[in-house]
Amino acid sequence: MSPRNPTWRVKRRTVLMGSAAAALATASNTGFPRMSHAQEAAAPVGETRMTVSLVVNGEPRELELDNRTTLLDALREHIRLTGTKKGCDHGQCGACTVTVNGRRINSCLSLAVMHEGDEIETIEGIGTPESMDPMQAAFVEHDGYQCGYCTPGQICSARAVLAEIEAGIPSHVTADLMAPMQVTEDEIRERMSGNICRCGAYSNMMAAILQVHGGQA
Amino acid sequence: MDFNQPATENPADRQRVLGKSTPRIDGPLKTTGTAPYAYERHDVAEGQLVGYPLGSAIAKGRIVSMDTSEAEAAPGVQAVIRTTDMDVLGKFQMNVVPLFGGPEILHYHQAIALVVADSFEEARAATALIRVEYDEDETDGFDLAARREAALEQEGEIEQEVGDFETAFAEAAVTLDETYTTPAESHAMMEPHATIALWEGEGNLSVWTSNQMVAWNVQGLCDVFGLNKENVHVDSPFIGGGFGVKLFVRADAVLAALGSRETGRPVKVALPRPMIANNTTHRAETIQRIRIGANEDGTITAIGHDGMSETQPGGRGENCTAQTPVFYAGPNRLIVNRLVDMYLPEANAMRAPGEASGLMALEIAMDEMAEKLGMDPVEFRAINDTQVDPGDPEKAFSERHFVECLRQGAERFGWADRNQEPGSRREGMWLIGHGMAGGYRGAPSTTSAARVRLQPDGTAIVETDMTDIGTGSYTIIAQTAAEMLGLGVDKVEVRLGDSSFPVSAGSGGQWGASSSTAGTYAACVKLREEIARRLGNDDASALEFADGKVTTGDRTVPLTEIASDGEIVAEDTINFGDFREKFILATFAAHFVEVAVHVGTGETRVRRMLAVCDAGRILNPLSARSQVIGGMVMGIGAALMEELAVDTGRGFFANHDLAGYEVPVHADIHEQEVVFLDTEDATSTPLKAKGVGELGLCGIAAAVANAHYNATGVRIRDYPLTLDKVLDRLPTI
Ligand code: FES
Ligand code: FES
Numbered sequence: 001m002s003p004r005n006p007t008w009r010v011k012r013r014t015v016l017m018g019s020a021a022a023a024l025a026t027a028s029n030t031g032f033p034r035m036s037h038a039q040e041a042a043a044p045v046g047e048t049r050m051t052v053s054l055v056v057n058g059e060p061r062e063l064e065l066d067n068r069t070t071l072l073d074a075l076r077e078h079i080r081l082t083g084t085k086k087g088c089d090h091g092q093c094g095a096c097t098v099t100v101n102g103r104r105i106n107s108c109l110s111l112a113v114m115h116e117g118d119e120i121e122t123i124e125g126i127g128t129p130e131s132m133d134p135m136q137a138a139f140v141e142h143d144g145y146q147c148g149y150c151t152p153g154q155i156c157s158a159r160a161v162l163a164e165i166e167a168g169i170p171s172h173v174t175a176d177l178m179a180p181m182q183v184t185e186d187e188i189r190e191r192m193s194g195n196i197c198r199c200g201a202y203s204n205m206m207a208a209i210l211q212v213h214g215g216q217a
Numbered sequence: 218m219d220f221n222q223p224a225t226e227n228p229a230d231r232q233r234v235l236g237k238s239t240p241r242i243d244g245p246l247k248t249t250g251t252a253p254y255a256y257e258r259h260d261v262a263e264g265q266l267v268g269y270p271l272g273s274a275i276a277k278g279r280i281v282s283m284d285t286s287e288a289e290a291a292p293g294v295q296a297v298i299r300t301t302d303m304d305v306l307g308k309f310q311m312n313v314v315p316l317f318g319g320p321e322i323l324h325y326h327q328a329i330a331l332v333v334a335d336s337f338e339e340a341r342a343a344t345a346l347i348r349v350e351y352d353e354d355e356t357d358g359f360d361l362a363a364r365r366e367a368a369l370e371q372e373g374e375i376e377q378e379v380g381d382f383e384t385a386f387a388e389a390a391v392t393l394d395e396t397y398t399t400p401a402e403s404h405a406m407m408e409p410h411a412t413i414a415l416w417e418g419e420g421n422l423s424v425w426t427s428n429q430m431v432a433w434n435v436q437g438l439c440d441v442f443g444l445n446k447e448n449v450h451v452d453s454p455f456i457g458g459g460f461g462v463k464l465f466v467r468a469d470a471v472l473a474a475l476g477s478r479e480t481g482r483p484v485k486v487a488l489p490r491p492m493i494a495n496n497t498t499h500r501a502e503t504i505q506r507i508r509i510g511a512n513e514d515g516t517i518t519a520i521g522h523d524g525m526s527e528t529q530p531g532g533r534g535e536n537c538t539a540q541t542p543v544f545y546a547g548p549n550r551l552i553v554n555r556l557v558d559m560y561l562p563e564a565n566a567m568r569a570p571g572e573a574s575g576l577m578a579l580e581i582a583m584d585e586m587a588e589k590l591g592m593d594p595v596e597f598r599a600i601n602d603t604q605v606d607p608g609d610p611e612k613a614f615s616e617r618h619f620v621e622c623l624r625q626g627a628e629r630f631g632w633a634d635r636n637q638e639p640g641s642r643r644e645g646m647w648l649i650g651h652g653m654a655g656g657y658r659g660a661p662s663t664t665s666a667a668r669v670r671l672q673p674d675g676t677a678i679v680e681t682d683m684t685d686i687g688t689g690s691y692t693i694i695a696q697t698a699a700e701m702l703g704l705g706v707d708k709v710e711v712r713l714g715d716s717s718f719p720v721s722a723g724s725g726g727q728w729g730a731s732s733s734t735a736g737t738y739a740a741c742v743k744l745r746e747e748i749a750r751r752l753g754n755d756d757a758s759a760l761e762f763a764d765g766k767v768t769t770g771d772r773t774v775p776l777t778e779i780a781s782d783g784e785i786v787a788e789d790t791i792n793f794g795d796f797r798e799k800f801i802l803a804t805f806a807a808h809f810v811e812v813a814v815h816v817g818t819g820e821t822r823v824r825r826m827l828a829v830c831d832a833g834r835i836l837n838p839l840s841a842r843s844q845v846i847g848g849m850v851m852g853i854g855a856a857l858m859e860e861l862a863v864d865t866g867r868g869f870f871a872n873h874d875l876a877g878y879e880v881p882v883h884a885d886i887h888e889q890e891v892v893f894l895d896t897e898d899a900t901s902t903p904l905k906a907k908g909v910g911e912l913g914l915c916g917i918a919a920a921v922a923n924a925h926y927n928a929t930g931v932r933i934r935d936y937p938l939t940l941d942k943v944l945d946r947l948p949t950i
Binding site: 149194 | 252489
């Protein structure tokens, strides 16, 4: 121990993980809530692996997966489409945003086996370095990123946001539900707020999204 | 190349490519999801297994027993690595706490085991089956405020003592004596720490990782495992943000290496997001007492800054007084730093360590002082500007245009039309306020090497172990080589992050851009010399490089012809000479902010922000601006929401994920403007450039806080300025 801090004393406070009486302590073992020991030890009911058919970026894929595999990990680890990012694995950051049957979702919050027959579009399906989608090109032009890790999710969201407004889907900041929906900075900010960018490229992304919208209009 | 005197005119001054807004050359990869980050490198090694870590459930004590039998028997499990099965591993000098090995626990979520399995799902499930029994030590607690009084009785470290502070302060016409607090903060970069490791034979280790400092990472792995540098290979070409938390080797790399050593197969480990805040490093919590004394005319006569932060024993805490010795003038000064040992997770560098939190306090104090003096805070700062180190007037700033930042900022922002009376301007339910603050951050540069390879097709390849953590290194290095060789940026390929490349400065401390471009410059100068030699001309500086051709006298030769017999390779290192030590090299900013605070809820919206920056020559205005606005965003976080909440009973950060630790999102960011003064710093590097990656964060949080005060009339000295701190003191609706 450091001589600068000589006052610590050992106190025999045993924390025994996993006993029924120590449920609270158990929860802190990994820092997240978990099932009780007994539940874990119980054999799983039914099959633990399944086959699922997805259409990813227009290509049919059949995967045999551990049921616990998220859609995100099915893409990243099994199909090896690593453009979709894992920032938190808990639905907190938006890095894993993809579209499923045209709607954006956090793919880390969804099990792959729930998507039988679904059409998934990932960043790789939107464009390539040689042939970028207008949103991708606008992000490059306006420097709508820095480290790039949130970027595929931002781009998937940005395209979906314009489509959602176009489709008349309201948001928290939509003032008039009866009037035709407008692409405004406030609407974009609100709808993009599920995608965190720690590099803080938000205002550059805004410029990119507005430019793409302007080009569409 | 030795940089032993201020730069004179040189080929980098042409500014045909450098100094021009240039979209990132890695942009098409990043925007299409094809830039490979560490965890995604399926191609680098066959048969990758997945490791999932377990963190300690106590802050301080030791492991009595660890039962891994169920985990070992779980489906898919290949190995369980236990800290109790080995002695404590070695430690890189910049790490404070060892990353693995032995039963001693020094902080919560310290890595204590790794389960290696065929799949992520299996590894994660098996990790939850490990039973651990601890002996918990009693400690002196985890509450900095509660320990402050005792800590003040200890002698602090005196950073600067000039004149007679106590007397001058006692005699000053106008004084301020206030205490400010900044909470612990988390880097919260978007890419979790991740490594794929392959351990081969007796001690050949390859890691594909996410790290800001490749050479430090190599050294770190050598120190941890007792390996030789020749046998360690590190590759880190894309880094999903770092902000300081990826400066040194961390548990992901150590665990992946251990897993691979045990299984003989490549193992990949990403730190689960909920483990990052407590397993890795954070910016330390601080308590800062600031005293300023001034004459009636606003001239500062005494300035005192007493900073305190938490740290693991032997650590560095947060040097929150970093800027105070030199930012403002004043003949009597007393600046003290204190460390309070605490078994919280390791406090270490986070973007602009020192200044970021120091200016959060100092720049509120300056605002308060200006108010006491009845002065415009812009004016108060301007009249206390100094061009020399106030503690050593022989030592001048190489370049300091802070006053110009202030004046230009005031002009552009419309400062004259600001709300003057706190709490008096209102738009409907919103209270409107304006605030400003100064920004300061040192501008170090350090040894950096690069290799340039002119190809037979007339293109060039630059190789250096420099990293691009979002800073734009790829692009400014390409611009530098393009400028020096008369090429377009599209004719330069840049390869980064590989430890087999020449050792660079790496990315940290705002030194990356200035150092790595200087290293590239040095290599290009060498290449130009070789080209000159081949053209029979001794004087490389007489050569003109343009449009893929080189001209000597009346002869013009395409580069394709010069390299037609095979590539020409030049490698060099920039070494920075002692002459720079006679100067202080630093960057400056003036931040201006308009906020709206909801009179009913206390919710704060930053409506408009402007930063005017003095950071030497700007190499790529597009990406430099992004660095600054990114810093400003982080500053809004620091001002309004970011706080690692300490569980002072059990000693850990309770809000350890991206739901609990709030950072700014799109909805928080409105108008942002950045202006770069057209300055050059010949003392800094041959390119006359300084870093800008941290400056944007320096001072901005205080500008927001000052605007918040101006809007509400309620002065808050405890960050972040959450609405609970103001709610009961807002004017009536
Ligand atoms: S990885 Fe899915 S939301 Fe963060
Ligand atoms: S670009 Fe780095 S997190 Fe958005």
